[in-house]
Amino acid sequence: MREYLLTLCVTAAVTYLLTGPVRKFAIVAGAMPEIRARDVHREPTPRLGGIAMFFGLCAGLLVADHLTNLSEVFQNSNEPRALLSGAALIWLIGVLDDKFEIDALIKLGGQMIAAGVMVMQGLTILWLPIPGVGNVALTQWQGTLLTVALVVITINAVNFVDGLDGLASGMVCIAAAAFFLYAYRIWYSYGIEAAAPATLFSAILMGMCLGFLPHNMHPARIFMGDSGSMLIGLVLAAGAISITGQVDPDALQLFVGSEKAAVHQTVPVYIPLLLPLTIIAVPAADLVLAIVRRTWRGQSPFAADRGHLHHRLLEIGHSHSRAVLIMYFWSALIAFGALSYSVNSASMWIVLGIVFLSAIGLVLLLLPRFTPRAPRWAEHLVPPRYRRRRAGVDPVVVLAEEERDPRPPVASGVSGVNGATAVGARSRLLDGRKAESSR
Template identity: 30%
Template structure:
């Protein structure tokens, strides 16, 4: 436990902090030049804000991620800095640095695929794109990631075609869940930060069965995303000075979904196949929001791709909450699900059923409370 804590602190300093600083500083000039870039979100329609707000936060998130990974790439090949670490960590980190060198190509392929989504989101933020085209590009990126790079779900199913199909659908679903959740100040970025933190802890505390060591590379990946999100949230906290836009939500959803696919949940050979459900627990709130919104739209005879104010956060406001309290409530529900995800990787099958039951009952209870408003 002490070693896991040391690794977590090391990642906070070495991965999260640089990404947060880069993203936070990068967003200041983006805010200043948003009008020139054509990245302004005007009030009206289904939008709840009352004044024009810049949309370029996603560019800052992307810069936080890319610059930090560029620095990390240099650090992987120049390992002199490891000598400055405490002796208890230096040897272990050196081993990870050697292993990371073999995965640099994969890392930058993922970054490249993510930047395709950044460009897609940038154009969508500026001009708007048909949903069919957006989905086509998202599926294209997901198919490249799964079939081209060999990154896929560990589901213990034994049917390669099915796990690959599920992996593609997972990536597209997570991308759109964060996009749909981006409807209040600090909401999508904050929820993503909570999820990235919880899954990074899972990676540190769940050993890779092939090496019996913490999954430090995936944890570092998530902690970099966390840092970029924190830098963005400095500007996005209520009242928001900038929104992440589709540029940010597409990238964040993609990086978090892929990190979960890169992870191993076998529990070091300890017979815990249920641990594969940890990402589903961590993502429970964004997926709940997406599924319920789509259901409401279809039930009302509208297109599932027609934007509205029927999201989880909006429904909490209709129950009488202020917008900031609705956001904090969703943070707390997400944190509860994140803690369940951490616990799920360390318990037996019977205990796992209990953990999953708690998450299910919590979401069911939220649904009952929300339906009270609908039935009035």
């Protein structure tokens, strides 16, 4: 575990430290597109954040190759090299798109080529465990087509959900954390070495997201762009393919008694082949809804719009930060719910807990105007909008202070309807004072 944590920290540190210089480079290179109709940010923001994430990936693989235990992953498997080859190709396509905005069909072709490169180097699905049936071997063409489809769907699912500050990186980090815990359990609890590459990929993916997230939280200083969203989507898909298509359920028979029981034991990981990923079911559902919505309107499935789930959260009244947190909540509920079910599928408490948390999530969705207040002792730890109003504050004194330091109310966190109300109140108070002074 210590070597995985070291790899994660090195990946996060390299990504974090490189994001600042990459931001300056993106500004100089002109990778700051104009604000589009579907965008939610108000100022042009540089992209190309995927450059820092890619070098974080390279640093994580380099460090892991020189560690005592993790170096065996590179000696016994060609999957890390296959991942690096596919990641480099998809990253290059993303960089070109961030700068020149290449055609959607060209990007789709590049995604398929990147998936094919990984398949040629051994990162492919060899068999398909089916609950209740057992282990079903796949032909070379079946495994290739299934692998390419899973990679392309996952990349586009992550790319579609990248619409709010910190949303894609946070959701993928949550998915990677759940996947890491499951793969680590398969690797060390059952002693199945085939799960080691997926465990390493998940740890590196968490580091990439955690290192970039501080720069990408609202208000974002830099966007990951397609160079980042397609990259982390490919890494996530590579981990799922590695553990799904390489870990033989027959090896689990020593622990659970039979092949069917072994397949049932690993159901939460094999479900991703159908959804395509249970651990990112929210962006996958958003992807399906977007394709259906655009096709119904007679548009291209790749035509961007403002109908995504995060856009709908903003429309019903949620703030930017709250919409992101709600998406985090649902992603964590699905990912860790599947993880808990894989540990003990016979426990009714797990089902009841998921139902209870789902009810809480629905309540949060229906209360967009509700603003929680922090207790007195924690007010200095939270933003001003979550602090309680002080009783007995004279509005004239506040106005006098604002006159000495005139700044727009939006800069102090006031926006929307409340901001307009505050501005109107201040204007009326100023007019009243001027009228009194003229008399």
